[in-house]
Amino acid sequence: MDSTTDERRSLEQMLDVQRGEVVALLDDIDEEQARARLVPSLTTLLGLVRHATFVERVWFHSRVAGVPREDLGLPVTVDESFVLDDTDTVDSVRAAYLDACARSREIAAEHDLDEQWEWHGRPVSLRFVHLQLIQELARHAGHGDILVEQLRASAILTS
Template sequence: MTDDHRSEATLTGTEREQLEAFLHDNRLEIAALLDGVTEEQARRRLVPSLTTLLALVKHATFVEKAWFHCSLAGRTRTEAGIPEDAQESFVTDDSDTVESVLAGYRRAWAEADAIAAAYDLDDLAVHNRRGPLTLRWIYVHMVEELARHAGHGDILREQILAADTG
């Protein structure tokens, strides 16, 4: 796993190469939310919800595990170490640090990639509450999910950094 953006290198790639590249690029955007921020900044709440920079990365770990580890590989949420309720994935505690949450996210996405490598795009994830769906659907959904949360995080990060330098 390299830390370079890949989507520009797959302009004429296969469908799978393009999906994996966009997913990888959005994973990098999520990880970058914590680049250079302090523990306090990572936990700072600017909205009424539990959304913080740290919580967004922790939630991204949850969605990696929910879709790849559970839905595709068939693990239970308990086996994957994630809560049953997605909202609980935004909860942080004193053991969650920038370093630990980021490391957990990188492990979850590396394992997700390893799991997905054994499947074709049309293979079905049957261990899902929605019913059978394809790996292609999971890839597209993950791109959408991570892009949305990276956007949320970009706005929070901009506000936090501006407040602390202004």
């Protein structure tokens, strides 16, 4: 990452770093591990990446691009975004996330950092959207790192 670039490029690069961290959670993970519930919440590795797809689509596809959430087929609640379907696989969830990220980049490229949209009765800028995604993806990548560590530790203990 170039630390001497302009603000927009810096935001885009930092967001892409976090996107990369999220997608990497599924590297070398099998289907059973990806669905393993190691904490009381709905959080699983596959669920985290599915949730990250939801986040991309809520912020960029819906809020910035203006596509209604219902038209995107998005869950109503955040918790539902972690729920897995029987058809979800490591490959399908990874592909959906990468597609969502690619579309988010296209949408963002069409707008100025200072352009604004309403969020909970107040305006937010594209700059805010980038920062929101950076912090949310970083948090979830950290959650995922802990799950991966737990999975690796249990594999070592059982071998």
